[in-house]
Amino acid sequence: MPKVIKNGRIVSDDWRILALDEDETPAAAVVPAGHALVPLEVWQAHRADLLDRATRGEVGVWLAGDDDLEAFAADVAPFRIIAVNFPKFTDGRGYSIATLLRTRYGYTGELRAIGDVLRDQFNYLTRSGFDALQPRADRYTDEQLEAAVANISDFTQPYQASATHPQPLFRRVARPGPQQVKS
């Protein structure tokens, strides 16, 4: 079973990530029983059928970088889990998507990073609002994944305001002036 880091702890996970085949239409997609993360377009095509399962926390949606987040924003309330896909770890759109879900669209459920998710980005992902990190199943050994948990806290007192730090450093702490700083 795939491993996911949730709130800093490694857990086994039974969520299936549904992707459409190239010639498959969203309307024709079949959402299997059990925990399933579906593409946004599948959710939109089957909203009426899936709403109950979403509310019960059995179905979640996963977003791609070019999905219309603003159109979806009004719809986040029923979800207990939303994922954002990183097709490549260098595709940084997911950081803005997470930031907006957390700081603008009021989403408080699980926010999971899926796809090309690496420990070297764990801190930035977490600060952007992801509380669940799911590297590809074959990327890390158990031992490496254990060690990777520490990367969540690579930076402990960052400059910026973000999902995890509602205030920027200059509002969060009393910073000393030049007279109090030892050079």
Added chain:
Amino acid sequence: MYRYDEYDQHLLDERVAQFRDQMRRHLAGELSDDEFRPVRLQNGLYIQRHAPMFRISVPYGHLASRQLRKLAHLARTYDRGYAHFTTRTNVQFNWSPLEAIPDMLAELASVQMHSNQTSGNDIRNITADAFAGVAADEIVDPRPWAEILRQWATYNPEFAYLPRKFKIALNAATEDRVVVRVYDIGLDLKRDADGNVGFRVLVGGGLGRTPILGEEIASFVPWQHLITYCESILRVYNRYGRRDNIWKARIKILVKALGPEEFARQVEAEWAHVKDGPNTLTEAEVQRVAAHFVDPDYETLPARDEVHEAHLAASKPFAAWIKRNVRAHKKPGYASVTLSLKKTGIAPGDISAEQMDLVADWADRFSFGEARMTHEQNVVLADVRLSDLHTLWQLAREAGLATPNIGLLTDIICCPGGDFCALANAKSIPIAQAIQQRFDDLDYLHDIGEIDINISGCMNSCGHHHVGHIGILGVDKSGQEWYQVTIGGTQGNDTALGKVIGPSFARDQMADVVEKLIETYIEYRHEGERFVDTVHRLGIEPFKQRVYGGEQQTQRKVVNA
């Protein structure tokens, strides 16, 4: 200058630890080349022709003497005894061993230096006027604002994986000395009628393969909103900038595709959400940062120093150096000195460990312990007493740092080029040297007057060739090095892009080409006209005629795609 508090230092120490572990995992085979690349680039580490290239950040160009000594120490200990100063006030080492980089980072961190985000698709080192705080035409001191932006940009979680690199510069004086229109965001500091500070915001400037000048999207953003406004620009770019084609990924392409008005509208729409939010700057924070940039303890001095005047009258070479390399200062009795890193025979921007140590000594002795890097790749001592100028000149002359050529033809802006850089199509340093050697007569140089020659070894335009009065670009044609020439580019308030004069040239033709361009100027110039003024008055035709002499080979045409 800004001095770290415990928070700054702790964050930097965490960064060093993070990168040390990444390097360890990379060397152990746990972090593949592809996965390592973006994180090493975000720490300024390139893999280059001979060895890694390591690019160290000097935020807005300010260097304390102890930081210069640390750079000298690194040059001696880990590299080949010298460093290269770049057009973006970064310092580059070309020979440091890969495994040594974490130790070098730790050494740098001990003097509040780093290589944060000096490469990668993130917010890069922020540049400002080298004469900040001392220039007579300054409207607002840009340094506190540059430092506030530096902190916001550093390890910013949302904007570390942008479509492409992102560069911000601040101009804060009547005369633009940062080329504010060639930046992804160019900020022009202004005061409104009531004296309140704000920013005119330009976006979408950039050189590279598709040179474009930045367009104004806001005429005055009050200072409280500096971060939220920049954040809005970055968020629109991060979400909608192109990621399918590296050559179309800069923000300038998005701004061009949408049009500046539509881009501005999207920024305003985003800003409506974040304006007045937590990132709104507070008076207290601005004051805290600004307190690091108060004037040093200037003495009250007469505007005229008799001993200095006597030296000026007695020594022609000293007078020539004063004329070219020394600028007026806002305080009577002080001046700002530019030490030239453009001595003929030395690669432009290169400085030896010994020279860095000497500059550190002079900074301590003559200029309140600080030096500054300029985007023209020279070094400034900003606060020198007039009475010290002659002594400083003698010392600088002995050290090879007093070439009186600032702003003249041999003060060439030049990237490391194909001698070092893996991206380059062609060498650039030998071109600079050939030109410098051709024009080695100082009287002739002074007669030619002010001219910017900029050389880039490839389209990435690190030598800013598009805005050189004469711009030289290395191009690769079927594995051979050729050079395309533009004329009429300018930096400053009238920033303009140069025009290509025609088919490109072989390396050994380049000194001749420049000489012909200069001869044409000498022949046609009006009284008081600079080279670029003559080009703008006459157009490129007479220059083209002289250079190609009617035997233009059109098949050699290189398209500036």
